[in-house]
Amino acid sequence: MCCGIFLMMYFLLPLLMAPLHVMGENITSKPILVNGTYLNPELGKYHARLRTLSRSCLDIKKKFGVTDDGIYYLTTANGVVYQAYCDMTTAGGGWTLVASVHENNMNGKCTLGDRWSSQQGSDPKRPDGDGTWVNTATFGTVEGATSDDYKNPGYYDIIGEDVSVWHVPNGVQLQQWSNSAILRYHTETKFLKDNGGNLYHLFMKYPLQFGLGECNKDVGPSSPVVYDTGNKEITKNFYGPAIRDQFEPGFVTFRVFNEEKAAMAMCSGLKPTGCHTEYYCIGGGGHFPEEAPRQCGDFTGFDWNGYGTHTEESASKAITEASVLILYR
Amino acid sequence: MCCGIFLMMYFLLPLLMAPLHVMGENITSKPILVNGTYLNPELGKYHARLRTLSRSCLDIKKKFGVTDDGIYYLTTANGVVYQAYCDMTTAGGGWTLVASVHENNMNGKCTLGDRWSSQQGSDPKRPDGDGTWVNTATFGTVEGATSDDYKNPGYYDIIGEDVSVWHVPNGVQLQQWSNSAILRYHTETKFLKDNGGNLYHLFMKYPLQFGLGECNKDVGPSSPVVYDTGNKEITKNFYGPAIRDQFEPGFVTFRVFNEEKAAMAMCSGLKPTGCHTEYYCIGGGGHFPEEAPRQCGDFTGFDWNGYGTHTEESASKAITEASVLILYR
Amino acid sequence: MCCGIFLMMYFLLPLLMAPLHVMGENITSKPILVNGTYLNPELGKYHARLRTLSRSCLDIKKKFGVTDDGIYYLTTANGVVYQAYCDMTTAGGGWTLVASVHENNMNGKCTLGDRWSSQQGSDPKRPDGDGTWVNTATFGTVEGATSDDYKNPGYYDIIGEDVSVWHVPNGVQLQQWSNSAILRYHTETKFLKDNGGNLYHLFMKYPLQFGLGECNKDVGPSSPVVYDTGNKEITKNFYGPAIRDQFEPGFVTFRVFNEEKAAMAMCSGLKPTGCHTEYYCIGGGGHFPEEAPRQCGDFTGFDWNGYGTHTEESASKAITEASVLILYR
Numbered sequence: 001m002c003c004g005i006f007l008m009m010y011f012l013l014p015l016l017m018a019p020l021h022v023m024g025e026n027i028t029s030k031p032i033l034v035n036g037t038y039l040n041p042e043l044g045k046y047h048a049r050l051r052t053l054s055r056s057c058l059d060i061k062k063k064f065g066v067t068d069d070g071i072y073y074l075t076t077a078n079g080v081v082y083q084a085y086c087d088m089t090t091a092g093g094g095w096t097l098v099a100s101v102h103e104n105n106m107n108g109k110c111t112l113g114d115r116w117s118s119q120q121g122s123d124p125k126r127p128d129g130d131g132t133w134v135n136t137a138t139f140g141t142v143e144g145a146t147s148d149d150y151k152n153p154g155y156y157d158i159i160g161e162d163v164s165v166w167h168v169p170n171g172v173q174l175q176q177w178s179n180s181a182i183l184r185y186h187t188e189t190k191f192l193k194d195n196g197g198n199l200y201h202l203f204m205k206y207p208l209q210f211g212l213g214e215c216n217k218d219v220g221p222s223s224p225v226v227y228d229t230g231n232k233e234i235t236k237n238f239y240g241p242a243i244r245d246q247f248e249p250g251f252v253t254f255r256v257f258n259e260e261k262a263a264m265a266m267c268s269g270l271k272p273t274g275c276h277t278e279y280y281c282i283g284g285g286g287h288f289p290e291e292a293p294r295q296c297g298d299f300t301g302f303d304w305n306g307y308g309t310h311t312e313e314s315a316s317k318a319i320t321e322a323s324v325l326i327l328y329r
Numbered sequence: 330m331c332c333g334i335f336l337m338m339y340f341l342l343p344l345l346m347a348p349l350h351v352m353g354e355n356i357t358s359k360p361i362l363v364n365g366t367y368l369n370p371e372l373g374k375y376h377a378r379l380r381t382l383s384r385s386c387l388d389i390k391k392k393f394g395v396t397d398d399g400i401y402y403l404t405t406a407n408g409v410v411y412q413a414y415c416d417m418t419t420a421g422g423g424w425t426l427v428a429s430v431h432e433n434n435m436n437g438k439c440t441l442g443d444r445w446s447s448q449q450g451s452d453p454k455r456p457d458g459d460g461t462w463v464n465t466a467t468f469g470t471v472e473g474a475t476s477d478d479y480k481n482p483g484y485y486d487i488i489g490e491d492v493s494v495w496h497v498p499n500g501v502q503l504q505q506w507s508n509s510a511i512l513r514y515h516t517e518t519k520f521l522k523d524n525g526g527n528l529y530h531l532f533m534k535y536p537l538q539f540g541l542g543e544c545n546k547d548v549g550p551s552s553p554v555v556y557d558t559g560n561k562e563i564t565k566n567f568y569g570p571a572i573r574d575q576f577e578p579g580f581v582t583f584r585v586f587n588e589e590k591a592a593m594a595m596c597s598g599l600k601p602t603g604c605h606t607e608y609y610c611i612g613g614g615g616h617f618p619e620e621a622p623r624q625c626g627d628f629t630g631f632d633w634n635g636y637g638t639h640t641e642e643s644a645s646k647a648i649t650e651a652s653v654l655i656l657y658r
Numbered sequence: 659m660c661c662g663i664f665l666m667m668y669f670l671l672p673l674l675m676a677p678l679h680v681m682g683e684n685i686t687s688k689p690i691l692v693n694g695t696y697l698n699p700e701l702g703k704y705h706a707r708l709r710t711l712s713r714s715c716l717d718i719k720k721k722f723g724v725t726d727d728g729i730y731y732l733t734t735a736n737g738v739v740y741q742a743y744c745d746m747t748t749a750g751g752g753w754t755l756v757a758s759v760h761e762n763n764m765n766g767k768c769t770l771g772d773r774w775s776s777q778q779g780s781d782p783k784r785p786d787g788d789g790t791w792v793n794t795a796t797f798g799t800v801e802g803a804t805s806d807d808y809k810n811p812g813y814y815d816i817i818g819e820d821v822s823v824w825h826v827p828n829g830v831q832l833q834q835w836s837n838s839a840i841l842r843y844h845t846e847t848k849f850l851k852d853n854g855g856n857l858y859h860l861f862m863k864y865p866l867q868f869g870l871g872e873c874n875k876d877v878g879p880s881s882p883v884v885y886d887t888g889n890k891e892i893t894k895n896f897y898g899p900a901i902r903d904q905f906e907p908g909f910v911t912f913r914v915f916n917e918e919k920a921a922m923a924m925c926s927g928l929k930p931t932g933c934h935t936e937y938y939c940i941g942g943g944g945h946f947p948e949e950a951p952r953q954c955g956d957f958t959g960f961d962w963n964g965y966g967t968h969t970e971e972s973a974s975k976a977i978t979e980a981s982v983l984i985l986y987r
Contacts, residue, residue: 136799174407
């Protein structure tokens with residue numbers, strides 16, 4: 001029994017003792033479990049989530065066989081611990097939500113909230129804008145991903161092979177994301193492998209800067225996609241009727257330039273074939289010359305012929321008012 | 330003794346072992362507790378706080394009998410864990426601080442920092458402004474609640490019955506909040522029960538949008554309050570002498586419109602009886618027509634006749650320079 | 659054996675059990691350690707880091723003998739837990755990174771991102787600007803410290819004696835900070851002891867406000883420094899040739915005024931002897947009268963004779979494009 005006491009003294013009490021001044025009364029001598037059930041179920045959930053702490057949702061899936069979608073703990077290589085959303089269902093699961101592009105004010109042209117392009121107006125002196133796609137600044141929260149821009153450490157820390165993109169109506173809450181999405185797709189080409197494993201490294205390789213390239217010529221990585229919600233036709237019809245012949249749906253493309261050499265980060269669900277990419281590509285550098293600053297912003301020129309009019313070059317209200325969630329696997 | 334060894338191998342060592350490369354030396358074989366006292370008291374406090382992990386401060390109070398004010402761990406329904414301030418004293422305790430409305434620049438009319446109205450100017454095209462009252466974006470920190478705007482996940486996640494509001498001079502630190510407050514009150518009517526249990530749901534029910542209603546007609550929930558610091562007379566005298574006959578003190582009222590149909594979120598400590606609510610109500614939508622943008626901002630038109638002059642329509646310097654802390658129970 | 663079972667029931671299972679609905683399968687009965695090795699090494703690193711939870715990196719160094727640079731857990735006096743970078747190497751180690759001053763847009767004069775001066779233009783009505791140096795608002799992240807402004811709770815919570823300052827090129831990642839720095843130094847005079855132990859208290863004592871003092875007269879604390887990277891000559895040459903006779907290198911100085919009574923927070927690596935401090939001091943209050951707003955911003959007038967031209971009053975591109983990391987010990 002010496003050892004039982006020894007164990008209790010040295011190893012067990014720490015879990016149960018706590019300085020009294022932290023608590024209103026001495027609850028620290030009470031067990032936290034009775035008959036294998038937590039007296040505090042919230043603590044049980046927390047412990048369970050913490051046990052699978054990993055670098056990515058894919059690791060959690062592989063190493064621990066987790067199959068439930070939801071919030072898990074992740075850590076960066078440096079040891080920064082954060083919580084992220086894991087999609088453990090789509091195409092085998094293991095997807096980590098790392099960012100969302102949310103257009104908070106379509107009428108604000110590179111104003112506050114345009115973190116994925118520029119928040120300081122269209123400015124040739126800032127050709128790469130805020131630089132969000134290629135730096136390690138983070139912002140927003142996972143539960144706020146459809147209410148505000150969001151970027152977590154996984155964006156630059158996770159080394160993945162494929163991306164999944166969800167277009168979720170603004171304001172929809174986490175539990176309904178998957179069912180409410182108006183467009184969902186993922187790649188299976190492992191195109192990220194040749195591009196550093198994530199978008200942070202991809203944009204290091206393909207600088208997102210006004211004036212650095214030509215439209216239809218200096219295009220970054222493009223991959224065909226597999227649709228989980230929607231299809232090529234639906235993708236096409238989200239954008240303006242006048243420019244539907246300027247892209248091919250069924251792809252996701254990164255780092256393109258338009259006719260005026262403005263840089264755009266991502267063409268979601270399609271591959272440009274024309275030069276007016278500002279009507280169907282999002283994010284980008286800090287300068288959009290055509291009638292500046294009219295095309296400057298996270299959703300560029302989606303409102304060129306009026307907000308959500310869905311006429312000529314204008315995109316539909318549905319796609320204009322949906323946040324673009326980006327996941328890695 | 331087999332079991333003692335078994336236990337140690339499988340269950341106990343995890344608490345004590347750690348990869349050497351994490352530490353400068355092998356400190357992991359040392360016990361973390363001696364004679365029931367933590368070698369690291371900070372770890373003891375952390376463990377104690379974590380043991381009461383709950384959805385709200387009221388749960389912590391009820392389930393664990395905690396009576397000390399301070400920082401505790403909370404979790405949302407989805408499992409997002411965060412730290413919040415709990416008032417375990419006032420009227421039985423169990424109050425969770427979920428937000429603060431801080432006016433960072435009374436001269437800036439819907440500029441940066443006016444998160445509870447609009448940060449992009451007074452704009453009829455953005456009738457609901459930044460939408461902070463009705464979305465799940467969060468910002469700020471608990472220890473910075475009197476230095477910056479603050480909103481934590483409890484704002485939308487906690488299901489409560491009553492609110493408590495503290496007006497604390499800007500810059501006052503957490504330990505002095507309660508004693509330094511110039512006005513403190515709480516409701517006991519359980520009015521949140523019929524409004525979704527929190528302000529997120531309340532404003533879903535009563536949209537905060539310019540032009541959607543009439544003054545004195547389309548008023549949202551209003552509840553009488555019990556004063557913890559101050560009284561009706563003191564509340565009244567915080568505002569401009571010219572408009573003290575335009576409201577009745579002793580209440581807290583949500584979602585009101587002024588004469589020009591501008592929407593305001595909260596009239597703290599009173600119920601409007603007149604139409605010039607911009608002089609004594611805070612937060613709101615994104616457009617304030619009268620001499621726009623002069624009344625646009627987190628503290629609307631408190632400075633109409635000069636900043637802190639306390640003459641005519643202008644509020645006192647004291648109330649203008651105090652952050653409005655919002656708690657749920 | 660009664661006790662073995664007793665122990666397991668009450669103390670051990672909590673570490674291993676978890677509600678099934680949290681996990682895809684029942685993994686909670688598996689041990690988390692085998693033969694003294696974590697099945698999940700990330701969890702092991704996390705446990706090890708958590709065991710040294712302290713108020714500062716110096717406490718971690720002293721109490722636990724930690725010698726590895728990296729991310730550790732800290733807690734404020736109120737119990738707010740956060741992760742911070744510890745330099746355990748320089749001059750005996752124990753340095754906590756508490757802030758970074760990052761110039762995101764040299765062309766933006768007190769615009770968004772100028773958190774250490776003003777984000778609302780040069781405005782005599784806001785003589786103390788955003789007040790960041792003297793409040794408890796926090797922002798940014800440790801891994802984003804060279805991509806964005808950064809301030810953690812240690813800035814106001816840690817009670818230290820000396821400061822260390824690193825000028826790290828923007829965008830350089832955490833692992834390379836120390837080696838990539840173009841200038842690194844620390845004080846050994848314990849000058850913080852007489853100033854409240856940190857910059858939050860120092861600036862309470864020496865208000866950072868336009869118009870409150872005279873150049874070369876109302877200077878705040880200044881301390882000689884010991885160089886870890888670079889020297890006096892290198893420090894001097896980072897700034898404009900026309901003003902190198904206006905300061906003495908080999909010091910760090912806080913709260914100075916220029917000829918027009920604009921307040922500046924910090925002269926990194928030097929002590930002013932002239933009145934044109936806007937060319938070599940950073941941060942400050944909210945109003946810079948000379949050709950306002952040209953000198954208003956986190957890096958004040960570093961670009962007076964062109965951005966990074968390194969001619970006349972203009973600073974070098976190297977110092978203009980390096981973030982200023984501030985550490986306490």
